[in-house]
Amino acid sequence: MKKIFAVCAAVMMILCFAGCNGGKKPADTSVTTTTADPDSVEVPDFSGLTRVQIEMKYPKLNIVFDEKYDDKADEDEVISQTPSPGTKINKADEITVEISLGGKLVEVDDYTGRSSDDAKMLIEKQGLVCEIVYDDSDTVPRNCIINTIPSARTMVEKGSTVICYVSLGSAVQEIRMPDFTGMSIEDATRIATENNVMFSITYDDTSSLAAGTVIKQGIDPDTVIEPNTRVEITIAGENASASRQATMAVTVNNKVEGEFELKYYIDGTLIPEKTEIKELSLTRKIEWEVSGTDVHTYSIMVTSLTTGKSGKFYEYEIDFTQNPPSKRQNDFNANIFSELLKQ
Numbered sequence: 570m571k572k573i574f575a576v577c578a579a580v581m582m583i584l585c586f587a588g589c590n591g592g593k594k595p596a597d598t599s600v601t602t603t604t605a606d607p608d609s610v611e612v613p614d615f616s617g618l619t620r621v622q623i624e625m626k627y628p629k630l631n632i633v634f635d636e637k638y639d640d641k642a643d644e645d646e647v648i649s650q651t652p653s654p655g656t657k658i659n660k661a662d663e664i665t666v667e668i669s670l671g672g673k674l675v676e677v678d679d680y681t682g683r684s685s686d687d688a689k690m691l692i693e694k695q696g697l698v699c700e701i702v703y704d705d706s707d708t709v710p711r712n713c714i715i716n717t718i719p720s721a722r723t724m725v726e727k728g729s730t731v732i733c734y735v736s737l738g739s740a741v742q743e744i745r746m747p748d749f750t751g752m753s754i755e756d757a758t759r760i761a762t763e764n765n766v767m768f769s770i771t772y773d774d775t776s777s778l779a780a781g782t783v784i785k786q787g788i789d790p791d792t793v794i795e796p797n798t799r800v801e802i803t804i805a806g807e808n809a810s811a812s813r814q815a816t817m818a819v820t821v822n823n824k825v826e827g828e829f830e831l832k833y834y835i836d837g838t839l840i841p842e843k844t845e846i847k848e849l850s851l852t853r854k855i856e857w858e859v860s861g862t863d864v865h866t867y868s869i870m871v872t873s874l875t876t877g878k879s880g881k882f883y884e885y886e887i888d889f890t891q892n893p894p895s896k897r898q899n900d901f902n903a904n905i906f907s908e909l910l911k912q
Contacts, residue, residue: 612664614654619645620668629660635667638727644671670727677731679721680714685735687851688714696727706736710842711765738765738796748790749783749802755835755861757783757802763842765796771803780806781862806862815887815894817867818856825906826850828874831882833857836866846874849906855882861889866899873909880905 610630615623620634642648648667652658675695680688685701692699709715715734719725747764749757761768769787776784787801788794826849833843847855859867868884884900902908 608660609657610660612652612654612656612658615647615650615666618647623666630664631661632664632666635665636670637667638671638673639669640672640674642669644669673726674724675727677717677719677721677723677725680717680733681721682709683714683846685712685714685733687848688733690851691848692731697725698728698730700730700732702732702734703737704734706738709736711736711738744794744796746788746790746792746794746800749786752783754781754783754804758860767797767799769799769801771801773803773805776805778805813889813892813894814858814860815889815896816856816858817885818854819883821849821853821855821906822903823853825910827910829906830872830874831855832870834868834870859887861887863890864888871905871909876909876912878909880909
């Protein structure tokens, strides 16, 4: 009986306590987390990214690109964005990103003396249009740039046309047959190439002149000729002593870029007409075709147009009395181009 009374008393106490609290549950003291809106996003910061990177990184956002010229921003750089970074928007809302096309104005470089192919490639690389016009020139080699319109260092808008006047060489009526008699076959070949003359060679082993010397020619000197006229020349010596051909070809490191002046020497004597400027981003191979009947030394000196530094690229000794001609490398610096760029 006592146990029954004790249980009843406990129940009564619980009911009384519940009545005193108005039948309410005790307050909940834990933090409540509200689920974020799945359609709401925060606008990212696109600065430092290219258009392609933005498209790849945020494919689900409704991004509209507006491209325009900006002299203060590099090409493909983000200029501005709307809404600004950190703004909360709906996923379907439009985000406008302005992308720079680079400066609207570009400077026309000096292409004088460059080959027409090199000039055309560099002009188009600047976002300009190249138009070729041919003209005679007594001073500029064939297929090289005489001048341009607009002239070098002129600022023009991208998409503008640059007219390149390309040399045809001297006018036809001014081309005259050189006097080859008494020259070595090497000198005669060089002069013939400069004047667009071709050879047919015969040999005379009865001559007292040194082998490889031009004895006579089939067209009189100073005769007006057409380009690529063929002339028969007679050379002292037997056919075995005839001029032989050799080629020196070197491929430059593909990581080096820049403009370099190349000067060519035979037996220590500069060949002025061979001097050229090469843009290494356009050509990696430096090739020199030579010919001779004796032993000669060939070398190339290189000058960086960026730093003004110079150095020897290579020096070869070629023996044309052997068939085929033998080559001996006296000096070769494969790193000359990168060394000359160092400040």
